[in-house]
Amino acid sequence: MTMDHGQGYAYMERSGFRGDGVGRRRRLPAGLRAPVEARAWKEFGYTLLSLPIGITAFVFAVTMLSLGAGLLITFIGIPVLAAALAGCRGFGALERTRARALLDLDIAAPEPLRPRARGAFSVIGAVLKSGASWRHVLYSLLLMPWSIFSFVVAVAFWSYGWVMLTYPLWFWLFPLYGGQGGIQLYGDDNHRIYLDNPFEIGVTAATGLLVTLAAPWILRALTTVDRVLVAGLLGPSRLASRVVELESDRGVVVDTAAADLRRIERDLHDGAQARLVALAMDLGLAKEKLTEDPEAAARMVDEAHGEVKIALQELRDLARGIHPAVLTDRGLDAALSALAARCTVPVQVEVDLAARPAAAIEGIAYFTVSELLQNISKHSRATQGSVDVWRSDDRLMLQVIDNGAGGADVSAGSGLAGLAERLDAVDGILVVDSPQGGPTAVTAELPWRQG
Incomplete structure (x- = not known):
């Protein structure tokens, strides 16, 4: 379930309200209008x-x-x-x-x-x-x-x-x-x-x-x-509706997993794999020059050493994108703080959890915040942001706020739409409140499962 600010305005338009507060078609109170509606x-x-x-x-x-x-x-x-x-x-x-x-x-x-x-x-x-x-x-x-x-x-x-x-x-x-x-x-x-x-x-x-x-x-x-x-x-039973919902969610999960595998394959092919192939060629040339021109061979080995460091960093980034080690070892607080440190906008993180949720829910929460912070870095033109995580009864709540330009829309086919589908696949909810001019507040709700 998703709701964005634009949909709220659309509802008010259909109800006869105007942005200037005049509401010309709704001057009479509802009680007086009702008999003639x-x-x-x-x-x-x-x-x-x-x-x-x-x-x-x-x-x-x-x-x-x-x-x-x-x-x-x-x-x-x-x-x-x-x-x-x-x-x-x-x-x-x-x-x-x-x-x-x-x-x-x-x-x-x-x-x-x-x-x-x-x-x-x-x-x-x-x-x-x-x-x-x-x-x-x-x-x-x-x-x-x-x-x-x-x-x-x-x-x-x-x-x-x-x-x-x-x-x-x-x-x-x-x-x-x-x-x-x-x-x-x-x-x-x-x-x-x-x-x-x-x-x-x-x-x-x-x-x-x-x-x-x-x-x-x-x-x-x-x-x-x-x-x-x-x-x-006269409608479908709750069990039948739930079966249809689970079938739809299963399709979303399968599609998401397939997309993640394609992304990993693309990153490996275009990044670390290409760099390692070039590294192997450079080392082969350095081996041939080792006897003829030791100094040139040493320079080539030194350059290859730098390429190895870059390839290792790319592999670490790729592994962090699959499942960061800090999340497994230290939980959401440390993992989200690390995310905020890499964000181009100053972000304050507050995690209020007495216990850790299940690993699957923890991972979804991490990647939800990660994508929202990426949106802040790329699109929001914000100068500051905040991340709040807390538990409410049997739900895990996340809220990411920034003071940017606003205008985020789930229905526009952006990354927010894909994020909403991922949350929906695990009975989660994404609510976006982003009026033009800001600020933007994105609230995500996930089922709490004890880790």
């Missing part, structure tokens, strides 16, 4: 449609399940039950589409059926064994009673609110065509009360305004239950 009318339409769909789904589910259960003494009951579950899955697909259109709730389809073999019997067995199918049946049974309740409440508040609010516009119909002064509030054989004078009409309209303003929030509460039902019963 599209969201309230869409939720009202969703509630109205729930009743006929709920009754249809309930009747279908009860009829087919009862028929199938009654026919289980014969073989026919099994395909009838499978047809009942398949039909409920069809209702579920309709409900996900309706929720997406009217509630802006995008729920993925549940895990598909996986018959073990071809043929009708295998498909029937897969339908009956699928937990998602039985969750769809439960949804079909629960929708009708809930839709009846929500329909009555929504229609009552919505209709009475608007009727009373607009009462001053149409109350004249009663004396003109109904033979009475207005809406009858009370009546018996001796006494009747009508809402017919200006004060009573005004109070009625004011009451209608309160009911109308409350109706969208009541609708929102009702449709919240619908959202829970759709998300909990």
Whole structure:
């Protein structure tokens, strides 16, 4: 999961806010806007449609399940039950589409059926064994009673609110065509009360305004239950979602490992290997000149000695990039301090850990800070930075801050995007707050595993 400053501004733009704070499309408070917003009318339409769909789904589910259960003494009951579950899955697909259109709730389809073999019997067995199918049946049974309740409440508040609010516009119909002064509030054989004078009409309209303003929030509460039902019963199970997530994370880990191997191969080929090949050639030439020109041979050996030192330094840098020895020997505090010392910007490091995390988490934390410090050196134009590491419950927290120009964006396809993918592969989170002009704060969160 990643979030950057640009995405936050994009969200505010979609919500009608402006950078200058005017918010022209949102001058009215939310409570006054709600009755005329599209969201309230869409939720009202969703509630109205729930009743006929709920009754249809309930009747279908009860009829087919009862028929199938009654026919289980014969073989026919099994395909009838499978047809009942398949039909409920069809209702579920309709409900996900309706929720997406009217509630802006995008729920993925549940895990598909996986018959073990071809043929009708295998498909029937897969339908009956699928937990998602039985969750769809439960949804079909629960929708009708809930839709009846929500329909009555929504229609009552919505209709009475608007009727009373607009009462001053149409109350004249009663004396003109109904033979009475207005809406009858009370009546018996001796006494009747009508809402017919200006004060009573005004109070009625004011009451209608309160009911109308409350109706969208009541609708929102009702449709919240619908959202829970759709998300909990018609979407993929937590186990299936977790399997998909782990499969995706495994792909990211494999791709990252392959990229690291290619980088190591490239660094070896272009750096230390090329230098060692040149060194071998120089030593061969020095060997040939040893008898003819000892002084030239000595100079060539001296130059070769310098090349050996450079090659050794390159190999040390390469090994440090794979896994630094200081991290293994002394932990994050010393390793991050060494990183900060090599940064071109003064960086203050503070590590507050009572114990060391697992080696894998420690390594990811190290390379996360390493890449963020490289970004500070190359792109930030900062004059100072800081690195803070601490533990919060079962999470390892990292925060790297600089006072540079800002503008870092995860969605721009930069190194931050790759870093976010690496963290996500181990259930980590990367949050980037980098407004134009700075400062930039990058917070990484990793699961804590004891070393």
